[in-house]
Amino acid sequence: MTTLALIMLLIVILLLVGMPVAYVFGVGAIGFALFTGKSMSYLIPHAFWQLGSFTLLSLPLFIIAGALMGASGISDRLVQFVNAFVGPIRGGLGSVTIVTCALFGAIAGSGASAIAAIGSIMIPKMVDQGYPRGYASALVGCSSVLALLIPPSIPMIIFALTGGLSVAAAFLSTIIPGIVIALIYCLINYIYLRKSDNVQVEEKISLPERSRVIAKASKEASWAILMPVIMLGGIYGGIFTPTEAAAVALAYTLPVGFLIYRGLNLQTAMTAIIRGAVSTGSIIAMIFFLFVMSRVMIMEQVPQQLSDFLISLSDNKIVILLLINLLLILIGMLVDDVSGSILASIILLPVAMDLGVHPIHFAAIVGTNLGLGNITPPCAPLLYMAGSVGNAQFNEYLKPTLRFICLGHLPVVLAVTFIPDLALFLPRLLMGIE
Known part of the structure; x- marks a missing residue:
């Protein structure tokens, strides 16, 4: 545990000084392996073998499909659709x-994508209608985490893959929490602004x-809304796997973007594909090093030691769950959410299961907590991104x-x-999860 604590301290320091996340985990993985005397000739092939997972293929497909849909003009249609109501x-x-x-999350599955696509449109509109700029930026930053909870969610794909769980069940686990958060945010927004004379209101018709x-x-928005319906309906209807759903999403995106919304041309499509490929490369490099680190942790029985440590602090399940939430x-x-989902699966999933927590229940705990961490100062990657977009x-x-x-x-x-x-509730209802 002492070696792990030192490596984790090194990782935190490197993150705080601004080193790219993939390199940080590369240093951490190699350092952990060397300090514990593990052979890299075994760890590296094992990590490459894990990268060959069929489920992991869904990751680049969803990322590129989301990038193409973001460039195709879908954001404007979704905004107009919701605003009509x-x-x-x-x-x-x-x-x-x-x-x-939330709707964009059902297409792109990424909080950062939601901020880039929705924030760049909505923050100027809100400011023009009298919303304080800081409030508009905060609203976009906090709402972006809904993209992590409404499937298809990239962090849930990674968490399920790393933990050996059903991706479809992990998707379902965060739907109700995501909807509840969205409803509460709408209520808070209404209460905060209902008496504000500075905020303009659309003329009633x-x-x-x-x-x-x-x-x-x-x-106009029907083609955009139909995409998640096809994907999720296909997955839960048993028509195709999550990876096949990602391929269908990509195939669906091209004719919609080029022929229907006409936001895509060869230049914008290539730009979106390159941006998606760069994001995928960064994430895969990070996942590779985290797979190396996870194998060392398992061999060193780190999850069991952490479980014993938490139990030594208290034998009260509620207290231990609160400590896990804090972690x-x-x-x-x-x-970021992808790195966090892997760390949670490696380190904390075995601890939660020792406590008797259902692994799919823990997937929802991870999703909601990581989203909260991503917008909680002082280190809040999604919040700072929203502040930057909102100026x-x-x-x-x-x-x-x-x-x-x-x-x-x-x-x-x-x-x-x-x-x-x-x-x-939903995994049991739709998939018969025990």
């Missing part, structure tokens, strides 16, 4: 942002006119962020931890 309500544009981030606006927006939030604060200063978006965290996200994290049915 809630635009006339005071604070409605904030609710549009929240719901659109008659019911027949509103119906025509909704019908038009629904028609997950800290992991989410330090690294806002840290002190401008800190207070609204803490409001959304304390009143919205944190209560759901605790509810998911101690009410397993929030995570297990």
